[in-house]
Each structure stands twice: as structure tokens, then as C-alpha cells.
Amino acid sequence: MKEIIHIYHTNDLHSHFENWPRIREFLKGRKKWHTEVGDPVFLFDIGDHTDRWHPFTEGTEGKGNVAMLNEVGYDAITIGNNEGITFSYNELDSLYNDASFDIIVANLFNKNMEIPKWAVPYKIYETKTGMKLGVVAVTAYFPAFYQPLGWNLTPPIEELRKQIDKIKNEVNTIVLLSHLGIRDDERIAKEFPEVDLILGAHTHHIFHEGKEINGTLLGAAGKFGYYVGHVQLEVDTDKNKIAAKKAQLYEHHELDEVNGEELEIQNWFHKGEKLLGETIMNLPEPIEAEWFKSSPLPQILCDALLEWCAGDCAFLNSGLLLNGLEKGNVTKYDIHSILPHPINPCVIELKGSELKEVVKQTFDEDWPHLQVIGLGFRGKIMGNFVYSEVSFDHSTQEMKIKGEPLNPKKVYKLVTTDMFTFGQFFPELSRAKKQYFMPEFLRDVLAWKLKRIGQS
Numbered sequence: 001m002k003e004i005i006h007i008y009h010t011n012d013l014h015s016h017f018e019n020w021p022r023i024r025e026f027l028k029g030r031k032k033w034h035t036e037v038g039d040p041v042f043l044f045d046i047g048d049h050t051d052r053w054h055p056f057t058e059g060t061e062g063k064g065n066v067a068m069l070n071e072v073g074y075d076a077i078t079i080g081n082n083e084g085i086t087f088s089y090n091e092l093d094s095l096y097n098d099a100s101f102d103i104i105v106a107n108l109f110n111k112n113m114e115i116p117k118w119a120v121p122y123k124i125y126e127t128k129t130g131m132k133l134g135v136v137a138v139t140a141y142f143p144a145f146y147q148p149l150g151w152n153l154t155p156p157i158e159e160l161r162k163q164i165d166k167i168k169n170e171v172n173t174i175v176l177l178s179h180l181g182i183r184d185d186e187r188i189a190k191e192f193p194e195v196d197l198i199l200g201a202h203t204h205h206i207f208h209e210g211k212e213i214n215g216t217l218l219g220a221a222g223k224f225g226y227y228v229g230h231v232q233l234e235v236d237t238d239k240n241k242i243a244a245k246k247a248q249l250y251e252h253h254e255l256d257e258v259n260g261e262e263l264e265i266q267n268w269f270h271k272g273e274k275l276l277g278e279t280i281m282n283l284p285e286p287i288e289a290e291w292f293k294s295s296p297l298p299q300i301l302c303d304a305l306l307e308w309c310a311g312d313c314a315f316l317n318s319g320l321l322l323n324g325l326e327k328g329n330v331t332k333y334d335i336h337s338i339l340p341h342p343i344n345p346c347v348i349e350l351k352g353s354e355l356k357e358v359v360k361q362t363f364d365e366d367w368p369h370l371q372v373i374g375l376g377f378r379g380k381i382m383g384n385f386v387y388s389e390v391s392f393d394h395s396t397q398e399m400k401i402k403g404e405p406l407n408p409k410k411v412y413k414l415v416t417t418d419m420f421t422f423g424q425f426f427p428e429l430s431r432a433k434k435q436y437f438m439p440e441f442l443r444d445v446l447a448w449k450l451k452r453i454g455q456s
Contacts, residue, residue, distance in 0.1 A: 002243070003129050005233040006034050007175070011046035011201035012223040014082065015054035017268045019225030020068060022255040026228060027072050040127040043073060046201035047080025047139060047179035052441075053340040053378040055272025055333060062087060062095050064268075069101060076102040076123060078137035078177040080201060084108065085142060086342040088439040089150040093118070104137035104177060107159040109152040122163050124171055129237045134171035136163045139179045140202050148438045156180055160188065168194050172240045173233070175199065182220070189213035196242055197231060210247025217245045226252050276333035280447050281454030283330055289321035289338070291383035292368055297324050298386045301339075301442065304449035306388040309347045309437060311415035313355075313390045313401050315362060319372070319383030320417070320442060330450060339443035343376040346418045349433040353408040356399050358426055359390060375419035388415075417442065 008027055013020070027043055034041035049069065050062040057065055062083065069077065087095065093110075096103050096118040106121035115121060122136045138156035146153045164174060173196045178185050181203035189198060190213060197217050200207075204223035210231070211218040221229040227249040234244040258264075289297035298318040306314035323338045350358065362385040370382040391400045399406040416429075423430035 001129075001237040003127060003131060003235040003237050004039050005127060005131065005133070005235060006030070006039055006041040007044065007197070007199070007231040007233065008041070009044045009046060009199045009219060009221060009229040009231070010049070010225065011179075011199070011221055011229075012048045012080065012204055013045075013225050014048055014051035014223065015057045015065065016051075016224040017054065017056065017068075018265050019252050021258040021261040021264055022252060023225050023228055024068070024072050025258050026250070026255045030230075031073055038128075040131075042075045042125065042133075044135075044175075044177055044199060045069060045074055045077040046137075046177050046199050047078050048082040048201065049077070049080075050086075051082050052086050052342050054268070055276055055336055056268040057272075058336055059272040059275025061091050063098070064271075066096060066099050070099065074101040075125070076104050076135060076137075076177070078105050078179055079103065079108070079139050080179045081140050081142055081145075082342065084139060084151070085145040085149065085438070086441075091439075092149075092151075104135060105139050106136055106163045107138050107141070107154045107156045108146075109154065111150050111152070113152055121159075122167055124167065127235075129235070129240075131173070131235050131237070131240055132171040134167040134174045135177065136160060136167070136174065137177035137179075140181065145436060145438065148436055157184070157188070157191075160192070164192060164194050173197070173242055178202075181205075185218055185220075186213060189216035189218060192216075197233070197245065199229065199231070206249070207247065208249050210245070212245075217247060219247045221249055228252070228255075273333045276331060276336055278332045280330045280332060280335060281450050283325060283327050286327045287325045289318065289324040291319050291381065293384070294386075295324070297321050297338075298383075299388075300449060300453075301446050302386045302388045304445050305345050305415050305442070308440075308445045308448065309345050309413075309415040311347050311413040313412065314388040314415035315359065315385050315390060316417055317367070317382045317384070318386050319368075319379050319381045320377075321383075322379055332447065335443045335447050335450075339441070339446060340378045341376050341442060342378075343442050344418045344440060345437040345442065345445060346416055346421055347435045347437070348414045348416065348421065348429050349411050350414055350428070351408065352401075352406045352410050352412060354428055354432070355401075355412050355414060356406060356408070358414070358428055359387075359392060359399065361426060363392075363394075372419075375422055375424065377419055 050065045182205040185200040200220040206222040221227040232246045236243040
């Protein structure tokens, strides 16, 4: 006899709800269809369903996303870095209070080095024929960001080995939900023959018909809900073993249109706006934000970061501010709209000689028009750099910090954004000693500063 196990998977939606109505109805319909004909069916999400760029996610602290997953009928999810490090400890610890699905993550531990009460390291699912699926999940290894929030993260490959050793004799097949990225997934396929299926995420890679490595099938569905993944496992029920595997993707634009979907998409924004309606201050005059010339709002933000983090100097890119602020009441929604990025302040310790070289790099004429993708940035382009307590004489190449000549041997505290510490822009910053300020985002610091300005 044969049994076909259907597994549908999504990943890295990043709160792109414009694609959600069709995904929701497609998955609900498929689950109903397979159930009615007696085929086992599982729905998994591989993390980063939430993203606080969207006002509905921000306003509900991610719980709106959980309600969406509940409505579809997901069986299990794992968390990505957007769930893990963009919420405070208490926000993440309560995020899944109303979840009707399993949250599987093996390498995340609370302050007491215990698995969180809302999670399990693995889950064993059994079909009607007795086929046992062991589902394990691991999330991306960013301990430097989890630790300031109060969480402990263990190396995912090491944790995966522990969990596989626990369950490999209890199950017939092992499925991995991996929010690690394509390179780690390929490594796991080569090093862990016990894993039959890896459903991947994090690096937004796409496998239209899966990819097989060493007998392990890899599936991945890109990002933003552009695709929904479907894996079929054909089981030899006499031996309780997988006889064949097949993977495919369904493109969002090919899914059936949902009645009223445009209104529903707009309503999520309206709900977010209402939830973020608290007034921060009243502006007597507008505050402009420009990307290619000097303007007040980027400077206010830069000065606010320096004050918040108590550094010696600061810089940031003006493209972080998507717009300025209008005259009148300024709400949390307004601040969120112009600073949607899940980006944290950071203090980096550099010798004066190193600091000078980094600042000189910011004068590159190519920077302002550079398009930035990822790293928490939810804008369009870099924009000009803005500085606090930094002066530089281009004719003499002399630099001052707080009005004093730069001391090449002195250690300075540079305040900037966390995205500049990931090595893509300034390798020096990725190697230096640093402190991330969490869970505060840039918008929290700007709101704090504007309140102080309004009270003065």
C-alpha cells in the first residue's frame, strides 16, 4: 500500500499581507481537500512571518500574525530572527499565548537556560497508517542580539544533532524546519543522512522543484508570500518508509483571487494606524527630511542617538527617514511610517585612527544613491550621511570630535545603527567591540527625543 503525505510550507512573509488573503484561502482549501480524501496533510511556517515594518504587526505586537496563522490551521511553525530579536523579552514570551499550533525551536532557551514554555524542541506527528514524522526546528544563530534581550541561543547544528539522536529511533522520517539559510541547509543535507526533508528559510532562496543532496530533499519558497511550497512524500506503508519525494512551488499571482482582498489588505493598515494612534507631541511647524541635502529631521535623529547611547560621536544615513513630519499632532503611527525599520542603536569602540578611516569612507560619492536591501533596512536608498560631534576639514584632512583634535590612539565610542556592523559596508565595525541597545528601535529614540523637545 501507498500513502501520500502532503506538506505545505511558507516562510519569510515579513508581514507582506498584500499576499496573505490568497495564501490563506489556498491553504485552507488544500487542507480541507486532502483531509476529505483521507490523505495526511501538514502546514508549516519556517519563520519571519512577522515584521514590524507593517503597522498592524507593530500595533498588535505580532499577535495579529499569530491570529492569521491560527485561522489557516497551521500545524507548526518555527521562529525566525524577526520574531526572535525584534520583540522585547516579554513580548516574545507572550507572543504565542493564543497559538493553536505547535512552536518548534530547539536552540532557543530562556533566562534560566530552559526551553520556553510556549515551545518544544521537536514534535512527533503520526498518520493514520502509523507513519511517524519527527519534526525538528532550529533558528538563525545571532547570540549577540538575543543575549541583550535575555534569551540564550545555542549553536543550531550542535542542537540539531542532539535532537536527532533523541528521536531517530522513534520515528520513520525526520523533517527539519530550518531558519538558517541555504548554506547551512546544504551542509546539513550532507552531514545528516537521517534528515529526509529540509524546509528552508532566512536567505529567501527558491527551489521551484526542490533540490536533492545526498538523498535529502530541500524545499524553499522565497520571501514575502510570492510562493507557497508543497512537498509530497510517498510512503510505502508496508515498510513505513518513504519511497519517493516531490517538491513544487505555487506562485502567488496564480492563486485564485479572493473577493474583497484589496479592502482587506487596506484594513490591516487602517487597524495598525488606529492601534498606533497615541499622540507623541504637537509640532508648531513641519520638520523636513531630505536624502541628498542637509535637513533637520535626520540631524535630530542623529543627535538623539548620541544622547541616548552616551557616545562620543555619531553618524547615520539620512535615507533612514522615509519622510519628514507634518505640522500638528505627531502620533506613534507617524513615527512608525517614517522609520519602519527594525534597526537598533549601537555603540562601537574604535581607536581614533580607525574612526577616521570609517568616517572618511562615508564621504564616498556613490553612497547617497546606493540601494540598500536587507539588514533590517526597509527604505529605498542610503542617502547622505549625517554627523553629530564630528567635524572634518577636507583640505587638511584634520578631524575633530566634540571640538577637540582627534587622538589617533584614544578609544572613542561611535554611535550608529546596527546595520553598519554586519560587515557589508564597514568591515572595521564588524570586527570592533560593540554594544547593541535593545529592544529600542530608531523610532523609539526619535519619539523619546521629540517628546523632550515638545516639553522644553
